[in-house]
Amino acid sequence: MHWLTGAKRLKKCGMSVEDIKKYVDLCLEGDSTIEERHEMIQKQKEAVLAQLEEVKLMVAELITNKDEHYRDIIK
Numbered sequence: 001m002h003w004l005t006g007a008k009r010l011k012k013c014g015m016s017v018e019d020i021k022k023y024v025d026l027c028l029e030g031d032s033t034i035e036e037r038h039e040m041i042q043k044q045k046e047a048v049l050a051q052l053e054e055v056k057l058m059v060a061e062l063i064t065n066k067d068e069h070y071r072d073i074i075k
Helices: 002-012 017-029 031-074
Strands: none
Touching: 002 017, 017 031
16 A cells, blocks of 8 residues: 555656656665665756746746736726
């Protein structure tokens, strides 16, 4: 059950099914793969943080501008 939950969470973070399989395989190999697993998690973390920044920019630029545009029209 823990494996499935972990895999679902990694998928929600945008990790590919291929990378999730690789990660699980590395986990099954044991402690000798800890550094490689850590690198995979760091890489995914960086990708998610980059996506978060993109979304923040979209909100700041596009959505805020549209909101102000419609507020001006309503006034």
